[in-house]
Amino acid sequence: MRNRFLGMTFALLVALSPIPAIFSQTAAPPKAKTQAAARPNLSGVWRRSRSAPDKTRKYTIYELAFTIGNDVPPMTPWAEAKYKTNRPNLGPRAVSLGESNDPIMQCFPPGVPRAYLIRGEPIEIAKIPGRVLLIYEYDHFIRNIYTDGRSHPADPNPSWMGDSIGKWEGDTLVVDTIGFNDKTWLDNDGHPHSENLHLVERIRRVSNGALTIDVTIDDPKAYTKPWTGHWNYELKPGWNLGEMICADNGTYGDMQQKSEGSK
16 A cells, blocks of 8 residues: 555656646757758768769860869979879870779779779768768778767878768768878879878768769878869669679779770
């Protein structure tokens, strides 16, 4: 009887509690859900659009598919000297596969932002707690973009793909990446960079089937001012990433030969 009486007393006290006190305990969760729902879902398999981003100028196949921007990057003498020694297999400075010293011809990672420029290879975006994953079909490289509020390491170990942290600004995922080595090219034309490279990407889903990625490249040792690039991506529902593996240069070489044969 005593337990029953205490239970009835507790129920009566709860029933008589001021209504605002009850609301103050239950108001926070719906607000948190609303804020989380405001962030767009970037998940899916995306492929770079084949159409020109605007009609302000005439785009050639090379400009559309293989360069970062429309302007000539403002190189320092240090970068210009390295650029002249780089021998790409694409574009107006192209040499044969055998003559090229392109790092990806030796199966090295492409780095960023060049990972976006590998001949139309799609990417998959996936979200897990505290991270956004960018999975590239090309050699299945994975970038971890940490969104848990952490900062960059004070002295990051130089790497091919860099150290990436992200934050949301409205509907845009802003990705800040440092900690690169200087062994990759920024694009397929052979523009170099130093270990001081600082990359900022702004990834935004502009509609259900369209994604844009804007990138700002800042590297004072290599360029006299920051320069930018822009890509449009199309959602590919039902697509899965295939197996594209660089092995003894054969895969990339075969892909290049097929492309040249279809012209």
